[in-house]
Amino acid sequence: MSEPALRAVELTKRYGRLTALDTLTLDVRPGEVFGFLGPNGAGKSTTIRLLLGLARPTVGRAEVFGVDAADVARAHASLAYVPADVALWPQLTGAEILHLQAQTGPGTDLAYRDELVEQFQLDLSKPARTYSTGNRQKVALIAAFATRAPLLVLDEPTSGLDPFMEREFRTAVGQARDRGQTVFLSSHQLAEVEAVCDRVGILRAGRLAEVATIGRLRGLHRCEVSVAYRGAVPSLSTVPGVGTVEAVGEGQLRFTLTGPPAPALRALADADITALSVREPSLEEIFLDYYGTRAGR
Numbered sequence: 001m002s003e004p005a006l007r008a009v010e011l012t013k014r015y016g017r018l019t020a021l022d023t024l025t026l027d028v029r030p031g032e033v034f035g036f037l038g039p040n041g042a043g044k045s046t047t048i049r050l051l052l053g054l055a056r057p058t059v060g061r062a063e064v065f066g067v068d069a070a071d072v073a074r075a076h077a078s079l080a081y082v083p084a085d086v087a088l089w090p091q092l093t094g095a096e097i098l099h100l101q102a103q104t105g106p107g108t109d110l111a112y113r114d115e116l117v118e119q120f121q122l123d124l125s126k127p128a129r130t131y132s133t134g135n136r137q138k139v140a141l142i143a144a145f146a147t148r149a150p151l152l153v154l155d156e157p158t159s160g161l162d163p164f165m166e167r168e169f170r171t172a173v174g175q176a177r178d179r180g181q182t183v184f185l186s187s188h189q190l191a192e193v194e195a196v197c198d199r200v201g202i203l204r205a206g207r208l209a210e211v212a213t214i215g216r217l218r219g220l221h222r223c224e225v226s227v228a229y230r231g232a233v234p235s236l237s238t239v240p241g242v243g244t245v246e247a248v249g250e251g252q253l254r255f256t257l258t259g260p261p262a263p264a265l266r267a268l269a270d271a272d273i274t275a276l277s278v279r280e281p282s283l284e285e286i287f288l289d290y291y292g293t294r295a296g297r
């Protein structure tokens with residue numbers, strides 16, 4: 001399929017005077033794992049509801065593999081969705097729910113589903129009303145990952161999972177990618193996005209602030225270089241890309257660097273450098289650059 005798995009064209013949602021999503025234009029390519037990152041209230045769930053045809057855009061449109069999101073029956077034939085708050089039929093057991101979903105969804109790989117039940121250590125014999133939040137999330141994730149749907153849409157998929165289960169989740173996303181499925185997941189967990197996503201979109205107060213691969217996102221941001229030197233102090237203050245330079249001890253300097261390192265390396269080559277280390281920003285530092293201090297609308 002050459003159509004994008006998901007397409008948003010100037011997608012906008014207003015609730016009265018509040019613009020929850022502001023002219024979002026975005027293509028998610030078939031086969032990629034796309035992370036949609038943003039703090040509480042940034043508009044992630046609103047975007048997902050619009051992409052799934054669960055809410056109507058004020059302006060713009062959304063498509064799933066070229067099908068208008070409003071054409072729910074056709075659009076949903078090629079996707080599986082796990083909402084942020086999973087609701088299950090309380091009187092049915094986990095096994096009965098998985099059976100029901102396999103019969104009504106876009107087709108399920110039953111052998112793989114059994115493997116997932118093992119991986120996620122889910123007790124299928126219990127009625128869903130006795131399941132914890134995390135166990136309800138597991139049922140929905142297992143049902144979604146076991147489908148052959150070309151697109152998986154996961155809203156805050158690990159919010160109820162413990163760290164061990166988060167690891168299983170990451171494995172399952174990797175297996176989905178290997179099978180060629182597209183995964184679109186929203187998250188405010190940076191480590192998760194960093195671990196599983198090919199590209200990430202950063203949403204801030206309803207607007208898309210950036211779309212980039214994890215590597216490029218880091219490249220756009222400053223890294224921190226520490227050097228030890230003998231003799232004359234390296235002259236860096238006018239070098240392109242070099243930001244703040246600070247002396248951190250006898251014969252030691254630390255400076256920030258943005259963009260290509262060649263000019264800084266040339267400047268350092270003229271000094272007698274005895275040690276050099278480069279620290280890349282963590283995704284958390286990049287995230288904080290976008291949101292200022294504490295994330296918020």
Ligand SMILES: Nc1ncnc2c1ncn2[C@@H]1O[C@H](COP(=O)(O)OP(=O)(O)OP(=O)(O)O)[C@@H](O)[C@H]1O
Nearest residue numbers: 015018020038039040041042043044045046047188
């Ligand atoms: N039905 C609604 N009516 C009015 N305002 C709404 C409605 N749904 C969402 N909003 C508002 O739209 C904004 C975006 O909310 P949304 O739930 O999409 O954010 P989010 O990024 O998913 O946040 P979280 O991470 O907390 O789930 C918020 O200010 C929210 O209060």
